[in-house]
Amino acid sequence: DGGITQSPKYLFRKEGQNVTLSCEQNLNHDAMYWYRQDPGQGLRLIYYSQIVNDFQKGDIAEGYSVSREKKESFPLTVTSAQKNPTAFYLCASSIGSNNEQFFGPGTRLTVL
């Protein structure tokens, strides 16, 4: 069945290490997004991609990087430059950039 998958569900890393979060969708959606969620906060956009091999910075891109080599996949790397990486990370996709976004189950990253 179609959907968006994120793996792993929980991720622990030591401070100073880069870590890559996976996001895959089989909905044939063109646009994909990464959000960060902190307690009591709304969703803040990190990066988005409207088409393969193209992506743009969102509101809080510093310390993060992405790639979009395949339509189905939009991995997010949290680099050691991200000062406060512990958060819940959500991936989403939409048919086009002006359509409703559908979310994956999220990855909770804890940096120790």
Add this chain to the structure above:
Amino acid sequence: GQQLNQSPQSMFIQEGEDVSMNCTSSSIFNTWLWYKQEPGEGPVLLIALYKAGELTSNGRLTAQFGITRKDSFLNISASIPSDVGIYFCAGRGSTGANSKLTFGKGITLSVRP
């Protein structure tokens, strides 16, 4: 950039009660979305609205696109314990920075049995 205001941050109701939430924007939007998020999960789309004045239902949920295009409302009727979660509104305008989807901070709903 534009902001979406959802308040209060938390709501507590008794099972069986109806509850209303609203979301206001500093900008005019042409799309309003309502999502529900359960603990540790991603948000799930409940209702999408595309036209000022539009009223759309999804089971016990009803949402409206405000006629000023700066607000939207979500009503839940006859609440049940599984309605517990965080309800987010999201909106999008048509030009520039306003064309990106903006989320409210969410309202945490608790339902007492």
